[in-house]
Amino acid sequence: MNANGSAQVALAARFEEHRPRLNAVAYRMLGSLSESEDAVQEAWFRLSRTEAGPDAGEVQNLGGWLTTVVGRICLDLLRSRQSRREDSLDASLQTFGDTHIPDPVVTRVDVVDPEQEVLLADSVGLALLVVLETLAPAERLAFVLHDMFAVPFDEIAPVVERSVATTRQLASRARRRVQGSTPAAETDVAKQREVVEAWMAATRSGDFDALLELLDPDVVLRADTGELASGLSKVVRGISAVAGQAKMFAPHAAESQYMVLINGMPGLIGLPGGQAVSLGSFTVVDGKIVEINILADRERLKRLDLPEIPILDS
Helix, strand or coil: CCHHHHHHHHHHHHHHHHHHHHHHHHHHHHCCHHHHHHHHHHHHHHHHHHHHCCCCCCCCCHHHHHHHHHHHHHHHHHHHHHHHHHHCCCHHHHHHCCCCCCCCCEECCCCCCHHHHHHCCCCCCHHHHHHHCCCCHHHHHHHHHHHHCCCCHHHHHHHHCCCHHHHHHHHHHHHHHHHHHCCCCCCCHHHHHHHHHHHHHHHHHCCHHHHHHHEEEEEEEEEECCCCCCCCCCEEECHHHHHHHHHHHHHHHHHHEEEEEECCEEEEEECHHHCCCEEEEEEEECCEEEEEEEECCHHHHHHCCCCCCCCCCC
C-alpha cells in the first residue's frame, strides 16, 4: 500500500472514532435515522477531500471540525425540508396540521445495544425530538450544538451565518421553547414500565376508568399516520378525549401489543400478524402519562430497523 493509501486508512480509523458522536448530533438535528447516516457519511466525504489536498493534516481538532461540518450539512437539510413543507399544497396537512413523529430508536427490553446507547445518551426521548421539530433550523442547530454537545457559540456562529450574540439568542429562544414544552419526564425505566404495563392491561380489558386513572388531566396524544386513513385524530388533548381514543382502538390493537424500548424507555409496538403497524411512546411524570406519541405510518415503519420481537405475553 502506498503512502496515500495508508494515510486514507489512518484517516478513516480516526473518523470512525468520532462516528458515534456524529450520529448522535445528526439524529438530534434531523430526527431521521436514515438522513442522519447520510449526513455523517457526507462529512466523511468532505473530510477525505480536505485531507487529500496539499494541506493534508490541517484539521487539528478533528472532533470539533467534524461536529460543525455535520451541523452545517444538517442545517442545509432542515432548510430544504422546511421549504418543501411550505410549498406543499397537501390538503390533509392543511386540514389536520403536519403532525410529524421523528424516527424512534427501537430495541428489545431484554437486549442492550451499546451503539444505540451512545446514540440515545442524555435521555433524548421522542417527546424532546417532537419539540425540536417545531424549532426554526438555525434555532435547532444552535440549541443542539451548544446545549447538548457543548460547542462554543463562536464556532456555531459561522455555521448559521450570524453574529455570536445573535447565535446565543437563537439558542436561548430554543431553550425556552424546549423547557416550556417538555416536562421533567420519568427516567426510572422500571417505574415507566409499570405505567405502560398498566396501560396495556387497561386497554386489553377495556377498563375506561383505569385508563382515566393513568392519564394526566392535560395529556396530549399525537399520531403520525402518514397517508393512512385510520380515523385517528392527529392531535388529541385532555384526559377524556385521549382515553376515548385508546378505548376506540383497543379491540384492534390490544392483543397484539408488546413492550419494547423506544428511545431507551418502555413503550409499545403493535404487531398484528407479526407486522409492525404502530409504535407508541409514553412520557410519564409522577406516575401519570402526560404525552403519548404514536407512529402509525406503515411505510415509514417498514423502513425502520425494528428488532425481532418474541411473540409472547408481555
